[in-house]
Amino acid sequence: LLDDAGLIRPARGYEIVVTVDALVAGVHFFPDDPPASIARKALAVNLSDLAAKGAKPEGFVLSLVLPSGWTEDWLAAFATGLASIASESGCPLIGGDTVSTSGPLMLSITAFGSVPAGRMVPRSGARPGDLVLVSGTIGDGALGLKVHGPDKPGWVSHLGEAQRAFLADRYLHPLPRLALAVGLQGHASAAMDVSDGLVGDLGKLLKASGVGAEIDLDAIPLSEAARAAIMADPALAELAWTGGDDYEILCTASEMEYPSLVAAAQAAGIALTRIGHVTDASGVAVYREGGRARGFARGSFAHF
Amino acid sequence: LLDDAGLIRPARGYEIVVTVDALVAGVHFFPDDPPASIARKALAVNLSDLAAKGAKPEGFVLSLVLPSGWTEDWLAAFATGLASIASESGCPLIGGDTVSTSGPLMLSITAFGSVPAGRMVPRSGARPGDLVLVSGTIGDGALGLKVHGPDKPGWVSHLGEAQRAFLADRYLHPLPRLALAVGLQGHASAAMDVSDGLVGDLGKLLKASGVGAEIDLDAIPLSEAARAAIMADPALAELAWTGGDDYEILCTASEMEYPSLVAAAQAAGIALTRIGHVTDASGVAVYREGGRARGFARGSFAHF
Incomplete structure (x- = not known):
């Protein structure tokens, strides 16, 4: 990077969506995770935010804060991982700053995407009946995270090798749903990505929109590996509904827009599952499991 | 901030200039500096980059990485300092992420400015004769930094109280030269801000432009307080020329554009001093002091 500054050139009639996410070693990833995985995840979580807003990636800037003891090899592997996701997603690095610290490794990425003017999908657009x-x-x-982390709980041993690998990979390498962006832009009334857990993030969306929801927990889509884990330990269902790091898209759409949105998702090869509907009970999310209402110990929602 | 994402809406025919700077406690500021000063400096160093590119501030996003033991009081004072410089400079906060760390306080700011399309002042535009x-x-x-830091060298005691306060304030509270941006945009051939020391930063500008320069060290503008310090310890002249944290604008302009650029600076109340000229000796900066050539132990330039 020859200059202090990068340039973003939105096409006429387009606006720039900006998102920022910081990741700290020991909080958002393990310090000894593969450097390419750390790099991929740092950009992916930002791309996921852009996708949820209906935006097409245009570029990003990176602040890289290196701990003492970093090596050239680590940095080369990190740069390679970053270059590969940047290239796959059409989101080039346009600026950066590298500093060192006595503390843990830290990264902050600010990513830019473009949307037609006035068409960013807001968090606040959900309406009763959606x-x-x-x-x-x-x-x-x-x-x-449990499968990948150093202290593996007992249920992990009940999973097959492929199931364990699938879950660890989903934690390490989130897949931003960029192919869903244009469909959301045209047909969703509200959207956000699921980074802090479905229950908690739905609470934020409902609050921003000033509405409530009724959610059928049995309808929440689970992978075959997640089903196997929950079979081994039924208490894991709550972890699945409330835990973080999914980087899937949570959205709302009117009954009228729903078929077009699902068609757009199908065309992009992405499953989109209906899990409930929006109500006018401002801020109150009612969750039902086997027909019975239930609450959660964490998240911003109604307790029972 | 209700949403995951902020929006930048450039006016028609304008592009967005992006700059990012990270600051770490113990490296770029002292951990016990006033929180409002830390906040001001973090945004100011980014605004300085925008000014050097000829850009008008449009907004910024912040990653704030808080160490364990942070307090509500600290954060409130930090937010107040940030709000005041954001308001003064017309550069609102449009997004952010806050995480915690076991390490030192860290901030990363990505700032956005607008320039008419194709008019960003590059680092690479200096031409021989400028x-x-x-x-x-x-x-x-x-x-x-020496005056403000915990280990004060002997020469500090030779300065008056006002001189010490002036220098410490220049370190703590850099003043981004935003009022110079439009003048640079119209009349400078190359520009950057002086953040890593005049000698080193000039080396970067010359390298990016593929040119050399002859610089008259005696012409480099010094404050009255800096003159007093150098009087007390003549070795400080080299620190002044090579040290960092000035956040002034280094630029080049053709003889033809020079009068208009100086007039624009005068209208903005900012002194602009001629310190040398660009040569075709690619990458070679010749420094003269009292008419004799000399080199420096640090910076990217020619040694003698």
Whole structure:
């Protein structure tokens, strides 16, 4: 990077969506995770935010804070991982700053995407009667963290090798749902990505929109590996619904827009599952499991 | 901030200039510096980059990495300092992420400015025959760091109280030269801000432009306090020329554009001093002091 500054050139009639996420070693990843995985995840979590806003990636800037004891090899592997996801997602590095610290490794990425003017999908657009939808499967990230981490709980031994690998990979390498962006832009009333857990993030969306929801917990899409884990330990269902690191898209759409949105998702090869509907009970999310209402110990929602 | 994402809406025919700077406690500021000063400096160093590119501030995003033991009081004072510089400079906070760390306090700011399309002032535009100019005074930041820091060298005692306060303030509270941006945009051939020391930063500008320069060290503008410090210890002249944290503008302009650029600076109340000229000796900066050539132990330039 020859200059102090990068340039973003939005096409006429487009606006720039900006998102920022910081990741700290020991909090958001393990210090000894593969450097390429750390790099991929740092950009992916930002791309996931852009996708949820209906935006097309245009570029990003990186602040890299290196701990004492970093090596050239580590940095080379990190740069390679970053270059590969940047290239796959069409989101080039346009600026950066590297400093060193006595503390842990830290990265902050600010990513830019473009949307037609006035078309960013807000968090605040959900209306009573809208359907609540979620992409992909939920809970793999939180279960994957347990599988990948140093202290493996007992249920991990009940999973097959492929199941363990699947979950760990979902934690390490989130897949931003960029292919869903244009569909969301045209048809979703509200959207955000699921980074802090479905239950907690739905609470934020409802609060921003000033509405409530009724959610059918049995409808929440689970991977085959997550089902196996929950079979081994039924208490894991709550972890799946409330845990973080899914990077799927949570959105709402009117009954009228729903078929077009699902068609757009199908064309992009992404499953979109209906899990409930929006109500006018401002701020109150009612969750039902086997027909019975239940609450959660964490998240911003109604307790029972 | 209700949403995951902020929006930048450039006016028609404008592009967005992006700059990022990270600051770490113990490296770029002292952990016990006033929180409002830390906040001001973090945004100011980014605004300084925008000014050097000829850009008008449009907004910024913040990653704030808090160490264990942070307090609500600290954060409130930090937010107040940040809000005041954001308001003064017309550069609102449009997004952010806050995480915690076991390490030191860290901040990363990505700032956005707008320029008419194709008019960002590059680092690479200096041409042989151009004049080399610098705004304000040089060396106050590096001298101010010594005055402000815990281990005060002997020469500090030779300064009056007002001189010490002036230098410490220049270190703690850099003043981004935003009022110079439009003048640079119209009349400078190359520009950057002086953050890592005049000699080193000039080396970067010359390298990016593929040119050399002859610089008259005696012409480098010094504050009255810096002169007093150098009087007490003549070795400090080199610190002034090579030390960091000035956040002044280093630029080049053709002889033809020079009068208009100086007039624009005068109208903005900012001194702009001619310190040398650009040569075709690619990458070679010749420094003269009392008419004799000399080199420096640090910086990217020719040694003698």
